[in-house]
Amino acid sequence: MTNVELQKHIDNWFTDPGAVKLEFSEEGSQFLNISIHPDYLHELMWSLKHNKETHLDYLFCLTGVDWGKELGVVYHLESTLHRHSLVVRANVEDRENPVLDSVQDIWATANFHEREVYDFFGIKFNNHPNLKRLFLTDDWEGFPLRKDYVDEVNMVVK
């Protein structure tokens, strides 16, 4: 499906647009983007994979981003059947205790990727079976890939 068709198709799923914060954009990116409110993330993701039309069964990238005010996760999805791609993003504003729904029950690869995001950004994932530090030691303080992380010993700022 082309991006326009995709957008139309997905837009039909949510009949009450007020309740679901769903925004499409194609600006500054080569893929079609969807921004979704964290509460509806898991529901949307589940449908994206299991709907026959979208069939986005391949999560090829899961990125944590520190947007400054809020923390976000970007999901890059592709369909191995239709070969179309889609980007889903979810942002949380709470920097102290950011929580998102885990999608590891939908795509198994998300298990490790979410642990990585937790490790570096401190975003917690609900229903993740094994959410603990992946790369860093268990007693590491702070989340290194956040923009406000400081480490005067190990970080060289140019």
Place this chain on the structure above:
Amino acid sequence: METTIVNNDFKSEEYFINMGPQHPATHGVLRLLLTIDGEIIKKVEPDLGYIHRSIEKMCERDSYQQIVHLTDRMDYLSSHINNEAVCLAVENALQLEIPERVKVIRTIIDELTRIASHTLWWGVMGMDVGALTTYFYGFRDRELINDIFEETCGARLTMNYNIPGGLMYDIHPNFVKRVKSFIAHFKTKLPEYDSLLTGNVIFQKRTKGVGILTKADAISFGASGPVGRGSGYSCDVRKHHPYSALDKVPFNEALQTEGDSFARYLVRIQEMWESMSIIEQLIDNIPEGDYNVPTNAVIKLPKGEFYQRVETARGELGVYIISTGTKNPYRLKFRSPGFSNLSLLNHIAVGGKIGDLVATMATLDLVIPDIDR
């Protein structure tokens, strides 16, 4: 110590064993926490981060030219392809028109890198299942490719030959001759690989039916490269999202449907043949032209997000750049193939024996810096 053991509810006959971080079969500093019942693997839990260098954080500090050389150090066996991924992302963002010559040279070196990586893997694979001699035969052939790289790029492993806009310098006058003689040499050696290891009854028993990954699981776990293709999952980025000169060269995607270790092995052997055929098609008609297009000394990407996928020897490498219009990326994420491929290890190794785990891990072809980044 207790904290690292995942769950302490061991059954009475199970015990826990640390494989790595210094273990001959883990190819570097990968630590696997194994729960074992006798010889049977009950659980594999990878513990990562022993050589994490925070390349993604360093990239946020560096300029786009400087990022390229860091990617050498991720998957050091396909460093040229990693370099190319970043360069392509930057070039696409700047909408630079890259000369045909650069595209062809990049593709040739890509495929040479792939052969070099696969010959090393072949040697190490043999060694992991106990045939030590394969290691030397693999390295003998890889050495010739490294010589080609050294003559043209100046380095054998961390080449950093790509720059945004093209290549650092033109190919060496001997390049074409050397590549041709290598192809001629390797065509006689690859059948030897088959008679030494592929056909060997012990090797087949060790790998057939071991570490089975179904197609559905391969997609769900994000397996890519030979691991995915061994399960019959067509995931070659070179086919589906061709880059550089790959859209002009016909080649077959190596596919096996069994999904076991032997299938992954066969895919890689087949890929070496395919890579040779790609090189043969390109080597005789490298177009004339510039070896790069000039860029500004300070590259500033337009505001936006750029994603570039390439097929390294291990699978799909994704470079995801979020730019705010400054000279540094706001966020740069490497989606490395090894990371996803490692995550499925627990899934396919459970129920096998320790020997199976080693054979399975060898066919996943993990490079730990690629996972740790």
Place this chain on the structure above:
Amino acid sequence: MSYFSEIYNGIKTLLTGMGVTGKYFLHSRKGAITQQYPDNRDTLKMFDRFRGEVVMPHDENNEHRCTGCQKCEIACPNGTIEIIWDRAIEEETGKKKKIIDKHIYHLGMCTMCGLCIEACPTDAIKWAQNFENSVYDRTQLTRVLNKPGSKVKAGVED
């Protein structure tokens, strides 16, 4: 019957494998790929483009081509190059001019990426093909590339 054909095939493949290694055993005299390194030092020649370490060539008048523009220092990703410069008054014109005091190169931090040499507008630094870089003391890896008393070759800056 498959029991026996299995045995037959098994033995056949094993013998094929032994044939390969046996062939190399017989040709081991001339087929050896070992390089006996310190012994072959005289005949061992690196390729021209080999990146051994960064050097600054001087001509017979003890003159180099470095103007102290610091482009290499900026290009270096690791802070390998440090240029200590000074302002001197040029005798003929009486104008103030930037000259280098010390061009310091930390070999221990260098990743041989070649960006400094690409960046140099006057070709003042280039790669040496020297690969025997081990020293007993880490401080010896810090090198001053310009020789004492050297100066810029006339006309380079133009």
Place this chain on the structure above:
Amino acid sequence: MHISLNSSNIIFGWLLNFMPATAVGIIEMVLIALAYLTLFAVLGLYLVLMERKVAAWFQLRIGPNRVGFQGLLQTMADALKLVSKELTGTVKADKFLYNLAPYFVIISSLMALAVFPFTKNLQAFDINIGIFFLIAISSVGVIGILLGGWSSNNKFALIGAMRSGVQTISYELSIGLSLLTMILITGSLQLSEIIEVQKNGWLILQGHIPAIIAFMIYMIAGTAETNRAPFDMAEAESELGAGFHTEYSGMKFAYFFLAEFINMFIIAAIATTVFFGGWLSPFGITESIPWLGIFWFLAKTFVLVFLMMWFRWTFPRLRIDQLLTLEWKYLLPINLVNIVIMAVIVWLNLTIQY
């Protein structure tokens, strides 16, 4: 038990003139023990060197060539280094058993070495149950490996030891049965008599087809018995690090290492004696010049040792269950059938005699 010390009778007969018989007996034993210890050490070290050279030639390398002429003293230097190394071990190891284990291994291989006829009358101990003794004594060695693996308090070592136990127990059967097949022809267990029988042609020729099958089974089982690749489950360096000797260092490790090579020599020597006529030469040269027998014996043995090295540097390792499958599903049934065939052949006098 009758101890015959054929080769040195003359010297000791002379000694008897001015010493009591017991004293001479003790001196005899000590001297012969020393001779065998020297043989053990020198043979072991040069087998290691041979392995390294052969491996290098298989692998397109040169191999050790620095110490001594063409590297001939390389393993001597290595042994010196190992002697001077610190002996380390784990804290919670069972110290007594841990220290005992290497000696089990070397003593068993030394004892096995004692019964071989190197040439006519050059044999320390011509026991009349020679083959039986060899089979029995070679299974004692595995106790050393089991003890070493268990007592070092390391899980990798333990797995290695258990694998080794399983493996040796299974492959003992095949070794025994394949040798039994040949005993049917010789009718004697005594090694010197087995060689006497072969004056009419090597047993592998006399027994033709079943003998060749027995030889192949013997070589496979023998390789497994010595824990060498493709059956090196007990070490399996890509799986278990160093297996049962993970925690051994210095000379204790060297004992295991030497014993492995001596065991390889023993397996090859048994095969030489039982299948290839021991020290007998073609055309009866050794009849007139008996001391040449040493040369023939060693030459045949080293060819078989080389064969085992060839296996090692070519084949991948089996998995533990495949190892057992090979034994119980293939080797053992074939072996049993083979014995019956051999019995029929001997009964009907179908053996080939020259």
